[in-house]
Amino acid sequence: MRAATFLAIALVLGTAACTERDQSLYQGKVENGKPAYEGTGVQAFTAPGWTPGDRNSWEQELKTRAQRGQNDYSRVSN
Amino acid sequence: MARMKFICDAERCIECNACVTACKNEHEVPWGVNRRRVVTLNDGVPGEKSISVACMHCSDAPCMAVCPVNCFYHTDEGVVLHNKDTCIGCGYCSYACPFGAPQFPSQGTFGVRGKMDKCTFCAGGPEAHGSEAEFKKYGRNRLAEGKLPACAEMCSTKALLAGDGDVIADIFRTRVVTRGKGAEVWGWGTAYGSKQAGQPQGTQSNAPANGGK
Numbered sequence: 388m389r390a391a392t393f394l395a396i397a398l399v400l401g402t403a404a405c406t407e408r409d410q411s412l413y414q415g416k417v418e419n420g421k422p423a424y425e426g427t428g429v430q431a432f433t434a435p436g437w438t439p440g441d442r443n444s445w446e447q448e449l450k451t452r453a454q455r456g457q458n459d460y461s462r463v464s465n
Numbered sequence: 466m467a468r469m470k471f472i473c474d475a476e477r478c479i480e481c482n483a484c485v486t487a488c489k490n491e492h493e494v495p496w497g498v499n500r501r502r503v504v505t506l507n508d509g510v511p512g513e514k515s516i517s518v519a520c521m522h523c524s525d526a527p528c529m530a531v532c533p534v535n536c537f538y539h540t541d542e543g544v545v546l547h548n549k550d551t552c553i554g555c556g557y558c559s560y561a562c563p564f565g566a567p568q569f570p571s572q573g574t575f576g577v578r579g580k581m582d583k584c585t586f587c588a589g590g591p592e593a594h595g596s597e598a599e600f601k602k603y604g605r606n607r608l609a610e611g612k613l614p615a616c617a618e619m620c621s622t623k624a625l626l627a628g629d630g631d632v633i634a635d636i637f638r639t640r641v642v643t644r645g646k647g648a649e650v651w652g653w654g655t656a657y658g659s660k661q662a663g664q665p666q667g668t669q670s671n672a673p674a675n676g677g678k
Contacts, residue, residue, distance in 0.1 A: 422540070422541050423540065423541070423594070423606075423609045425594065427594045427595025427609045427610055432595070433610050434610055434612050437611045445611060449467065449613060450467075450628070452611075452612065453613060453626075453629065453632045453633060453636070454632065454636070457623050457626050457636055458639070459623055460640065460643060
């Protein structure tokens with residue numbers, strides 16, 4: 388029992404240095420607190436097909452737009 | 466989460482400079498500043514290749530690392546932007562950038578150098594999205610309008626792809642697998658004759674006589 392406890396502590400201490408470096412994308416200070424999916428508030432220039440403020444609909448709109456506008460293989464097959 | 470990236474397909478780029486023009490028009494970029502440029506290798510030689518270059522919005526951006534006043538920042542989508550109010554126009558970012566993306570207007574606040582200007586992936590700057598102040602300093606914020614960069618959307622041959630890295634990588638992969646390479650490409654024989662131009666003599670016998678059509 389004592390040996391098992393000692394082994395467990397040794398393992399925890401031994402693997403403590405194996406943490407991964409932070410690989411988050413963000414560097415610097417994000418100056419504008421508003422993300423892009425909040426929209427500009429100008430309806431006339433906003434693309435239809437998504438709801439400003441809804442992150443998922445914004446991302447989906449950009450993906451759809453990329454496929455529709457840039458993937459000519461899928462455009463030809465449709 | 467989307468990570469915005471550019472890819473330029475050198476097989477498709479025809480050096481028309483529409484991306485450059487679209488960028489300048491969309492953002493009303495002044496004389497002497499080109500946020501995007503088309504570079505041609507082996508210009509005039511059969512087999513020449515062109516590529517459209519701008520800020521590549523690096524994940525570990527050298528410009529950001531060397532900036533002495535920390536004017537750069539990443540957005541949630543991985544777009545590298547900068548604050549012109551903080552920029553001192555020192556030009557370190559210009560030396561650090563491997564793509565020559567940072568541009569300096571010839572007539573600016575600081576002598577002849579001015580504050581740095583670069584591609585924003587059509588994502589504006591730190592000012593309020595769609596505001597007049599943002600437009601004057603950084604140009605249109607198309608991303609907040611639910612649109613992709615004007616250069617890529619205007620590209621006539623769809624050589625320049627822009628958008629979520631996963632999506633455009635998938636488009637590019639499909640394209641490469643479908644079209645083949647060299648003389649297998651549709652139209653190669655019309656453009657360059659039946660032989661595969663620019664290739665060593667020993668490899669030309671493999672090219673099909675009809676140019677792969």
